Amino acid sequence: GAVVSQHPSWVICKSGTSVKIECRSLDFQATTMFWYRQFPKQSLMLMATSNEGSKATYEQGVEKDKFLINHASLTLSTLTVTSAHPEDSSFYICSASQFGMEAKNIQYFGAGTRLSVL
């Protein structure tokens, strides 16, 4: 149980185009989803937290107009990188957690999406 699917696993796009990444909880309802960015040989950096049906909360320094997050249902969140540039190339990882006193403490992670912007 508690499987999170992330798609696509790898995407290459031209500079100036937009890319959408999907994150789905397959067997549970995810009240909260998180989006991380991971640079080579570095830690996961939280970009934003999204709760179903409400606007995402972005971390300091993350451009909300650049990284659009939608969490329209309890099983799906999307991250859209708008007008992508080479510096946006990175590994993006989503995670999801369930509602509940104990359950909310555990995040289940997707396999990540490697974005390469040419």
Place this chain on the structure above:
Amino acid sequence: AQSVTQLGSHVSVSEGALVLLRCNYSSSVPPYLFWYVQYPNQGLQLLLKYTTGATLVKGINGFEAEFKKSETSFHLTKPSAHMSDAAEYFCAVKNSGGSNNKLTFGKGTVLTVNP
């Protein structure tokens, strides 16, 4: 603010040897602590967690970790390494209070297991 320091970005052990991956944290409130493992091209998988109760926590695949408040540590151990343990390991901390469950990760430790 909370932070995590993982000592050693790379650890190499022989198959059958003890595995010790170090994690120290800082937190202004009692922490919740986690270890995750990441295999190549896969997502992070929860190994074990400490929230409350017993300070020695057992996880999957024979791993365990001990929460030591006086040392602000949560080191991960396994008595005998297996080839399949080769992966990257991340320690993470979360504040026990508050309404959010934001995790702060360490930089990760790559474990190599030599035959």
